[in-house]
Amino acid sequence: MSTAVPGLAPEVPLALPTPVERVLPNGLSVTLVRRPGVPIAEVRLSIPAAHADLAVADVLSAALFAGTESATMTEIAQRLQGVGGSLGAGADPDRLAVSGTCLASGLSELLDILGDILVAADYPEAPLAVEQSRIIDGLSVAEQQPDFQVSRALDARLWGDHPYGHQQPTAAEVAAVVRDDVRALHASRLHPDGSRLVIVGDIDPDAALAAVEKSLAAWNGSGEPRHMEPLPSLVPGPVVLVDRPGSVQSAIRIAYPAVGRTHDDNAAQHLANLIYGGYFTSRLVMNLRETKGYGYSPRSRVDHSPAGSVQLTSVDVATEVTAPALAEVVSELRGMAERAPDEAELDLARRYALGSVKLATATQSGIANYTSALAACGLPLSWLAEHSERLRAVTPADIKRVAAERMSPDGAVTVVLGDGAEVTGPLSETAEIEVL
Amino acid sequence: MTVATIPAPAFAIETFRLDNGLRVVLAPDPGAPVVGVAVVYDVGMRSEPEGRTGFAHLFEHMMFQGSHNVGKAEHMRHVQSAGGTFNGSTHIDYTDYFNLLPANGLELALFLEADRMRGPAITEENLENQVSVVKEEIRVNVLNRPYGGFPWLKLPPVMFDTFPNAHDGYGSFGDLEAATVDDAQAFFDAFYPASNAVLSVAGDFEPETARALVERHFAGVEARTAPVLPSFAEPDLTTERRESYVDERATLPAVAMAWRVPDPVTELADFLPYVVLGELLTDGDASRLVERLIHRDRTATAVAAHATFMAEPFASRGPTALLIQAFLPPTGDADTVMAAVGEELARVAGGVDEAELGRIKARVAAQLLRSDDSVMGRARRLATAEVFHGDARYATRFATLLGEVTAESVARAAEAMTQNRRAVIEVVPGGNQ
Numbered sequence: 116m117s118t119a120v121p122g123l124a125p126e127v128p129l130a131l132p133t134p135v136e137r138v139l140p141n142g143l144s145v146t147l148v149r150r151p152g153v154p155i156a157e158v159r160l161s162i163p164a165a166h167a168d169l170a171v172a173d174v175l176s177a178a179l180f181a182g183t184e185s186a187t188m189t190e191i192a193q194r195l196q197g198v199g200g201s202l203g204a205g206a207d208p209d210r211l212a213v214s215g216t217c218l219a220s221g222l223s224e225l226l227d228i229l230g231d232i233l234v235a236a237d238y239p240e241a242p243l244a245v246e247q248s249r250i251i252d253g254l255s256v257a258e259q260q261p262d263f264q265v266s267r268a269l270d271a272r273l274w275g276d277h278p279y280g281h282q283q284p285t286a287a288e289v290a291a292v293v294r295d296d297v298r299a300l301h302a303s304r305l306h307p308d309g310s311r312l313v314i315v316g317d318i319d320p321d322a323a324l325a326a327v328e329k330s331l332a333a334w335n336g337s338g339e340p341r342h343m344e345p346l347p348s349l350v351p352g353p354v355v356l357v358d359r360p361g362s363v364q365s366a367i368r369i370a371y372p373a374v375g376r377t378h379d380d381n382a383a384q385h386l387a388n389l390i391y392g393g394y395f396t397s398r399l400v401m402n403l404r405e406t407k408g409y410g411y412s413p414r415s416r417v418d419h420s421p422a423g424s425v426q427l428t429s430v431d432v433a434t435e436v437t438a439p440a441l442a443e444v445v446s447e448l449r450g451m452a453e454r455a456p457d458e459a460e461l462d463l464a465r466r467y468a469l470g471s472v473k474l475a476t477a478t479q480s481g482i483a484n485y486t487s488a489l490a491a492c493g494l495p496l497s498w499l500a501e502h503s504e505r506l507r508a509v510t511p512a513d514i515k516r517v518a519a520e521r522m523s524p525d526g527a528v529t530v531v532l533g534d535g536a537e538v539t540g541p542l543s544e545t546a547e548i549e550v551l
Numbered sequence: 552m553t554v555a556t557i558p559a560p561a562f563a564i565e566t567f568r569l570d571n572g573l574r575v576v577l578a579p580d581p582g583a584p585v586v587g588v589a590v591v592y593d594v595g596m597r598s599e600p601e602g603r604t605g606f607a608h609l610f611e612h613m614m615f616q617g618s619h620n621v622g623k624a625e626h627m628r629h630v631q632s633a634g635g636t637f638n639g640s641t642h643i644d645y646t647d648y649f650n651l652l653p654a655n656g657l658e659l660a661l662f663l664e665a666d667r668m669r670g671p672a673i674t675e676e677n678l679e680n681q682v683s684v685v686k687e688e689i690r691v692n693v694l695n696r697p698y699g700g701f702p703w704l705k706l707p708p709v710m711f712d713t714f715p716n717a718h719d720g721y722g723s724f725g726d727l728e729a730a731t732v733d734d735a736q737a738f739f740d741a742f743y744p745a746s747n748a749v750l751s752v753a754g755d756f757e758p759e760t761a762r763a764l765v766e767r768h769f770a771g772v773e774a775r776t777a778p779v780l781p782s783f784a785e786p787d788l789t790t791e792r793r794e795s796y797v798d799e800r801a802t803l804p805a806v807a808m809a810w811r812v813p814d815p816v817t818e819l820a821d822f823l824p825y826v827v828l829g830e831l832l833t834d835g836d837a838s839r840l841v842e843r844l845i846h847r848d849r850t851a852t853a854v855a856a857h858a859t860f861m862a863e864p865f866a867s868r869g870p871t872a873l874l875i876q877a878f879l880p881p882t883g884d885a886d887t888v889m890a891a892v893g894e895e896l897a898r899v900a901g902g903v904d905e906a907e908l909g910r911i912k913a914r915v916a917a918q919l920l921r922s923d924d925s926v927m928g929r930a931r932r933l934a935t936a937e938v939f940h941g942d943a944r945y946a947t948r949f950a951t952l953l954g955e956v957t958a959e960s961v962a963r964a965a966e967a968m969t970q971n972r973r974a975v976i977e978v979v980p981g982g983n984q
Contacts (some may be wrong), residue, residue: 118620121662123633124655127584127755152582153920180836188846190835196910199917201835218917245846252852252880255802259697361799364687364695395627395637405624408683411691431691463632470634470653477583478924 129473129503131496132482135320141335142308142491145327146486147320148496152481156222156323157483160213160229161491163309164206171296172206173269174247178297179204181242182221188242190211192226198224201427208278209343211305216480219317223326230330233305238297251286261359261431265366265407265532268357270281273370273528276426277347279422308337311490315483346423348372351526353386353547354441358535365437365533366429369444371526373417373424376492380521383506383513384426388417389464390445390456390514392428396463398447403430409440421491426522434534441531451518463512468506472499475538534536564933564944565758569766571774572746573668576933576943577761578753580926586754587930588660589649590668593749593938594742597718597783605722608641609685609730610738614648615639616677623677626663633659641859643720644868645938651927654755658764661752665768668745673735682727689721689850697800702807702876702976703860707792710809710974715783716870744775751934751943754926785870787811787884788972795977801853805978806885807876808892810968812858814869817938823953824960825873826864829856830911831899831961832875837910839895844877850888851877861892863950866935873968884975899965903958916950 135147164172180202181188195201198221204213217225257263267283274280312331314323350374373379392399392415401414413430430446432440456464476480476499486496533540535550542548565577599606600865617623630637635652641701648667650660693699704719711717750769752761788811832840833856844851854877859867877888923929936946 118662118666120620122656123659127654130584150582153923155917155921155924182593188836189842192835196835196837196914198919199913199915201914216917216921218913218920221913242817242846245849248849249845249852249878252803252878255881256697256878259800259802261695350790353899356740361973362695364690394631396624397629401624404684405680408680410685411688431687431695433687433690459934463628466634467631468634470631470656471636473583473634474585474636474655475653477926480924 129500131476131500133485134496135324137324139328139331140334141309142337142339143331143334144311146311146313146490147318147323148315148482149318149320150315150482151317152479154219154317155479156217156219156225156318157216157479158215158225158229159483159487161311161312161487162211162305163209163340164211164304165209166278166343167206167283167300168296170288171209171292171300171535173284174243174292175238175297175300176204176206176211176248177246178238178243179236181246182239182451183231183237185235186231189460191232194224194228196267200225208282222314222318222323223330226326226330230334233331236301237314238294238301243294243297247289247292250289252261253282253288254283254286258540260543261362261366261532262363263370263545264359265357265530266465268355268532269368269370269528269530272355272427272530273349274346277422278343279346279420280502291334298454304395306337307331307334309340311487313483313486313490315479315486319353343422348527349528351528353424353549354542355472355530355551356535356539356542356548357530357532357551359532360534360536362532362534363434365434365531365538366431367437367441367444368530369448369524369527370425371523372521373426374521375424376419376494376498380517382502383509383517384417384521385468386461386464386506386509387428387451387517388415389468390460391415391451391522394464394467396467398450399428399444402443402447403432403440407443409433409436409443419492434537437531437533437538438545440543441542443522448524452515453520455515456511458511461509461514465509469503474505505506536539553854564947566937566943567762569681569745569770572744572777573702573769573772573774574749574937575747575765576749576931576937576967577758578929579756579758579761580752580753581755583926584654584755585651585874585926586654586657586660586752586756587651587925587927588657588664588984589647589751589927589930589934590664591645591647591749591751591931591934591938592743593747593780594646595644597643597715598742601714602726603720603734604726605685606726606730606738606914607646607722608721609681609727610735611639611641611646612681612685613673613678613735613959614667614671616681617672619669619672620666621663622626626667629659629663630656635660641720642863645866645935647931647934649927649931651925657756661764661768664750665772666672668743668748668769668772670739671735671963673732675732678730678732680731685727686724693721697802697982698978699797701805701978702874705796705953706807706809706874706974706976707860708726709792709976710788711785711870711873712786713783716785741778743771743823744777745769746775749919749934750839751930751937753930753933782869788974790971791973791975793975793977795979797979797981799981801978801980803881803884804879804883804980805877807874807976808889809872809874809974810972811870815859815864815867815871819940822864823857823956824964826858827908827911827915827953827956828961829873830915830963831903832856832895834911834914839899840875840892843891843895844888848891850879850883850891852880852967853878854912865932865946866939868939889975893970896965896968900962903961906960908958912954915953919950938947
């Protein structure tokens with residue numbers, strides 16, 4: 116007996132909410148989105164921080180909520196807890212990002228707390244020292260994680276002296292940070308001009324805007340704006356082997372340049388990435404996981420950052436199949452131009468991409484994250500609707516051209532982290548290797 | 552100090568049962584044009600047979616390898632071609648399969664779940680392939696990283712004596728490699744009848760339409776008797792149990808402590824104070840153990856407490872535990888940390904301030920609400936509430952029930968966490984080579 120798989124009901128169009136946008140007199144850009152659903156508010160604040168010292172920025176992020184001149188860390192945490200809230204901060208080479216959530220009814224309280232901290236964070240000596248130690252302890256653990264280890268090696272190999280080449284401070288760098296460094300970074304860089312606040316949730320945008328104006332009006336001043344220089348050209352070379360003695364898996368990473376979100380080829384690149392390794396039905400997953408059983412989650416993604424874009428393949432495989440797995444990845448990458456997808460393969464990826472936009476914007480946290488990430492590249496949420504239209508127009512010929520121009524293992528940087536004693540021999544039979 | 556009034560989520564919930572015993576939950580919400588479809592089977596790692604550790608999880612993988620009208624990898628292809636995503640997950644007491652799609656993919660998802668509810672199409676080749684995939688998953692999540700399986704795989708064998716409660720649910724490579732197609736068929740026959748499952752649909756749909764589609768696709772699934780859930784009961788500890796192991800990739804000492812708690816289903820009212828207690832101890836910088844261990848004593852670098860081994864208090868059965876785990880600075884001492892934890896538990900036992908309790912309840916409610924933000928999370932929570940608590944509507948009541956927990960009951964819970972009832976696992980770092 117065979118039953119036909121049911122088709123789809125008529126497509127439901129993408130329905131993006133219309134954000135309320137304001138720029139406050141102090142220069143802060145505010146984006147508010149009413150999205151009924153659960154009575155929660157999501158808050159994202161992004162502050163430009165290009166060329167901030169990474170270790171200092173990490174300590175600042177960890178100790179941002181550790182006290183002001185008038186409130187202790189515990190008092191701040193209790194106020195947040197009272198509205199079901201939490202606030203956290205993190206730093207990357209481009210920005211300091213504060214992320215939070217609370218019951219929608221407590222939004223004005225959360226904004227008040229945020230306003231106090233931005234104006235008066237004091238980084239008291241005792242909690243600052245605790246946070247500094249915790250970062251160092253956390254780094255010692257992270258440095259044993261294969262993903263962290265290989266990312267660090269890959270960033271350095273890809274970008275060298277560019278700030279993206281060193282995205283995680285060392286324990287020694289963190290240990291050298293003193294309170295005055297943190298206070299100086301706050302004074303010079305934590306300013307509303309150029310910063311963006313995104314609030315999404317079951318909120319009244321007018322009331323939320325009034326609360327933002329009340330709580331963040333005192334946040335002021337402007338530091339010297341620093342711009343992130345574009346990524347340097349990527350220089351291909353031998354496979355870099357990072358030795359991790361005893362590793363029972365090898366982490367294979369292959370990176371090559373990609374175009375940015377506003378480039379004419381972006382939609383084709385998006386779909387080409389999906390077909391190659393960007394979703395479960397991709398060539399990479401079907402081959403390495405479902406046919407060969409080499410790895411649990413082989414994948415490829417396009418990373419768009421303010422300084423540039425890169426396409427990255429990540430495959431973690433058993434040590435004994437490292438060399439054949441790398442050969443398969445290279446073959447699939449080459450195959451994107453040599454065995455270019457037909458209309459059916461393209462259409463499957465296209466339908467997945469169009470649906471993904473709907474899924475990603477179906478939640479409050481998804482809209483908050485997407486709005487914030489797009490804004491970092493200077494794009495509004497409505498860009499997703501335009502991008503969806505461009506996805507519809509991509510042809511197999513576009514995919515073949517984009518793959519031939521950009522998805523070549525010959526133009527890529529490859530880093531493998533694994534047990535050198537086991538994998539060096541097999542790898543060097545097919546590739547030139549540089550042992551790090 | 553503002554303590555917010557705790558709001559309740561506002562979406563309708565409809566439940567019914569098909570003749571074959573399948574329980575169905577519908578939660579329409581036109582908020583976004585997407586739909587979440589989850590099927591939860593009332594079988595988890597605790598039910599896998601001896602000599603077949605990891606089998607519940609391996610079987611979950613096999614449910615993606617094709618069924619009567621769906622070829623290998625086609626489930627994924629169909630869902631993704633509808634613009635959707637899918638996954639499955641295996642837990643101690645249940646296994647779930649879930650799909651999130653644009654709203655026009657509802658019937659497709661129902662068809663796919665119904666097709667595999669009639670039985671997966673398992674071949675030697677697919678089984679061998681997925682044993683390899685699962686081994687790589689275990690290498691990523693357990694073997695090739697520091698603290699792999701700590702404490703959720705490492706603590707149960709210290710605390711429990713019987714195979715269902717104590718064994719490694721991810722499985723040994725030997726047991727995984729020994730699995731056969733016949734084992735899979737037997738597991739399906741025993742634990743995967745429609746009467747042992749809950750189907751849950753949340754999101755943008757008309758209830759009448761969805762009901763008709765559910766009946767169209769699931770009514771024909773064979774009626775079979777649900778398995779009788781065995782008792783997994785074990786006596787509580789009367790003397791402390793303590794073990795340690797060396798983790799070659801760990802750089803910091805770590806310790807996890809656990810105490811048996813009342814049954815999360817049959818003794819829910821007595822269990823809830825432990826959920827609140829976990830938050831009171833470690834949620835945020837205002838919590839008791841973060842203040843004490845991290846900021847005052849500086850004897851821990853991270854600390855977390857949660858009720859049940861996989862931190863899912865409303866999707867677990869007994870016997871289970873409240874866990875407190877701490878990562879220590881490199882020179883830290885587990886006994887010092889455990890002594891301080893004991894002192895803090897004694898302080899809680901001495902009385903809890905109403906204001907503090909109110910703040911914690913607001914926080915717990917916000918976290919529960921946030922898990923309903925996605926219709927996928929909502930569908931899964933509704934389904935597990937139906938499986939474990941017999942009514943999907945419980946999923947929207949937990950915040951209120953937690954709000955009714957008294958200061959006195961939290962104090963009593965802390966008082967019961969004595970050293971003689973404690974199971975402890977310590978990680979000795981062998982890393983930093």
